[in-house]
Amino acid sequence: MKKIIFISLLVFASISFAQIESFDQSYIESVKEDAWGTYLEIIGDNLTLTDEQAQIFAPMLESYIADQNKVADMRVKNTENYMMNYYDLDDATATELLNKGVEIEQERLNIRREYMDKMLAKLPPQVVGKFFQLDVRIFALIDLVRMSSIPLVRQGEE
Secondary structure, X not given: OHHHHHHXXXXXXXXXXXXXXXXXXXXXXXXXXXXXXXXXXXXXXXXXXXXXXXXXXXXXXXXXXXXXXHHHHHHHHHHHHHHHOHHHOOHXXXXXXXXXXXXXXXXXXXXXXXXXXHHHOOOOHHHHHHHHHHHHHHXXXXXXXXXXXXXXXXXXXX
16 A cells, blocks of 8 residues: 555656646646546555445545546646746735635535535445545645645745
8 A cells, every 4th residue: 555655646746746847738637647546546445345335435436536636726726826936926926825725725625524424424434434534644645745845935035
């Protein structure tokens, strides 16, 4: 599992930089597809479901990923805006980027809450709990790699 997580981190981390360096949307989409495929492998390898539970869970997971993918797109766009303004980041742009970052994080949480409620209505709490434990851990690792790769805001004459 450690190998899969490491590979997924590298793939997810490249999403932000691929957007910034090349602005090639087809490449970005290809990387995201690969990353979500790895995400599904991790979930599949670690979440035990009965056949009945799997039939209920699969379409919910597909929808969840589609919604979280929209959040990933917003995050890539915000990172792109930050990097494009990195050397000339004025107060207004910095404030806008900060606010957008918080909105994006809140949207991620809103989606988790929405799907947690949907899943709890049809699946055992232990299954839902384990899924979200895995989900949060994967995203925490992705965020760590992503954040460590983005330079801190410049202050003054840096």
